[in-house]
Amino acid sequence: MSDAAGDHTGNHDQADQERALREFLEREVPRLPASEDRMRGVRERIRRRRRRRAAAAAGTTALVGIAAAGLLLPGDPPAEPSFVPPAAAPTGTVFRYAELDGLSLRLPPGWHGTATRKDRMWGKAGPVAYLTSRDLPQPFATCPADVNGPCPPNRLTDGGSVLAAVSLDRSVALHKKIRTPAGFDTRMLGPYCRSLGAKRELYGLFAVGGATNSHPATAVVTLCTYGPATATAPLETALRQALATARITPSETNG
Amino acid sequence: MGGRRTDDFEAFVDARGPRLLRVAWLLTGDAHLAEDLLQTVLARVWPKWHKIADGEPEAYIRKALVHTHASWWRRRWRGEVPHGELPDRAALFDAYEGVEQEEALAAAVRALPVRQRSVVVLRYFEDLSVEETAKVLGCAPGTVKSQASKALRALRAVVPEPVRTSDE
Numbered sequence: 186m187s188d189a190a191g192d193h194t195g196n197h198d199q200a201d202q203e204r205a206l207r208e209f210l211e212r213e214v215p216r217l218p219a220s221e222d223r224m225r226g227v228r229e230r231i232r233r234r235r236r237r238r239a240a241a242a243a244g245t246t247a248l249v250g251i252a253a254a255g256l257l258l259p260g261d262p263p264a265e266p267s268f269v270p271p272a273a274a275p276t277g278t279v280f281r282y283a284e285l286d287g288l289s290l291r292l293p294p295g296w297h298g299t300a301t302r303k304d305r306m307w308g309k310a311g312p313v314a315y316l317t318s319r320d321l322p323q324p325f326a327t328c329p330a331d332v333n334g335p336c337p338p339n340r341l342t343d344g345g346s347v348l349a350a351v352s353l354d355r356s357v358a359l360h361k362k363i364r365t366p367a368g369f370d371t372r373m374l375g376p377y378c379r380s381l382g383a384k385r386e387l388y389g390l391f392a393v394g395g396a397t398n399s400h401p402a403t404a405v406v407t408l409c410t411y412g413p414a415t416a417t418a419p420l421e422t423a424l425r426q427a428l429a430t431a432r433i434t435p436s437e438t439n440g
Numbered sequence: 441m442g443g444r445r446t447d448d449f450e451a452f453v454d455a456r457g458p459r460l461l462r463v464a465w466l467l468t469g470d471a472h473l474a475e476d477l478l479q480t481v482l483a484r485v486w487p488k489w490h491k492i493a494d495g496e497p498e499a500y501i502r503k504a505l506v507h508t509h510a511s512w513w514r515r516r517w518r519g520e521v522p523h524g525e526l527p528d529r530a531a532l533f534d535a536y537e538g539v540e541q542e543e544a545l546a547a548a549v550r551a552l553p554v555r556q557r558s559v560v561v562l563r564y565f566e567d568l569s570v571e572e573t574a575k576v577l578g579c580a581p582g583t584v585k586s587q588a589s590k591a592l593r594a595l596r597a598v599v600p601e602p603v604r605t606s607d608e
Binding site (some may be wrong): 203210217223231 | 451453454458461464465466470471472475477479480482483484486487542561563565567588589593
């Protein structure tokens with residue numbers, strides 16, 4: 186279907202460039218691995234659309250429809266634009282980190298969560314929650330009281346492994362740095378992820394629901410991955426969806 | 441979802457998903473956004489599957505990808521923000537052959553205006569003609585040509601080596 190020659194531009198340079206660009210794109214556009222969650226994600230989106238339409242047909246507002254889908258609960262602050270809303274019918278368990286002001290989130294199915302009371306991330310001691318796509322050793326490795334560095338719970342040793350370390354920040358300034366949509370950026374592999382044997386490090390800021398505008402909550406997430414980006418992309422997506430469910434639930438018990 | 445229609449749909453997604461995901465990646469320049477875009481479009485297409493399955497479903501979905509991405513762009517949900525500090529690529533990607541080139545392409549793609557991206561995807565990745573591209577985008581063929589020229593110039597500036605035919 187190429188018609189570079191048929192464009193009659195008379196510009197051989199452009200035709201060459203077009204040909205080279207085609208070859209380059211075919212060669213360099215990544216062949217991402219098939220997401221095991223793709224059809225599940227599609228089904229969830231279809232269900233959400235149906236629910237929204239059903240709610241609208243029932244005479245309720247779209248906002249109620251969204252709330253019913255678990256995207257915006259009564260008492261929530263105005264919804265922030267979120268590219269990937271939390272799954273409407275998640276199958277993972279809700280994990281609550283009492284150490285982090287009662288931060289709770291719905292883990293992706295098969296993921297594990299745990300927390301330390303004290304860890305040093307970003308040079309500041311404080312509790313850190315861990316989420317990981319693989320089994321954590323039990324009992325969970327504990328940090329010494331005088332820990333002066335990261336307190337790695339595990340080592341990443343297989344290509345599909347990722348581990349996220351989450352700390353909570355309550356500053357307005359950092360909250361303003363949350364990008365829309367929230368997500369991860371790759372950054373230089375630091376000592377924390379390196380200590381886990383990770384090959385790649387990502388960093389992201391995510392808004393946490395249930396906080397006030399004057400005292401917002403930001404989940405500061407460092408994601409360590411072992412495999413190449415193409416292998417861990419579905420896990421990163423699952424984690425972003427989990428982080429979109431993050432809320433401060435101070436009065437609840439561990440779930 | 442159930443029955444033969446579902447089986448057909450899932451078989452299609454299984455077979456053509458990888459290619460469509462590459463199209464989505466080229467539109468978004470990001471693996472996560474690409475998967476999001478593809479799933480969003482597939483969910484929108486599913487209710488109409490019985491109508492489009494016998495036609496050219498891939499062309500239909502490709503067009504939907506382009507237009508859905510453009511609508512995200514208009515709503516500024518693209519999540520592409522300038523990076524204040526660039527990562528040390530040498531340190532980051534030593535272990536991953538080819539990742540650096542992929543990152544460079546992603547950056548170049550993200551730097552293109554959305555219309556030029558669409559033209560690059562349709563003209564140079566999906567290999568549509570000028571007229572076919574214009575039809576998908578709902579614009580004049582001349583617009584496609586001008587956008588293609590601009591995109592070629594931009595990509596040559598950002599990723600110079602790939603468009604040097606002397607290296608081919």
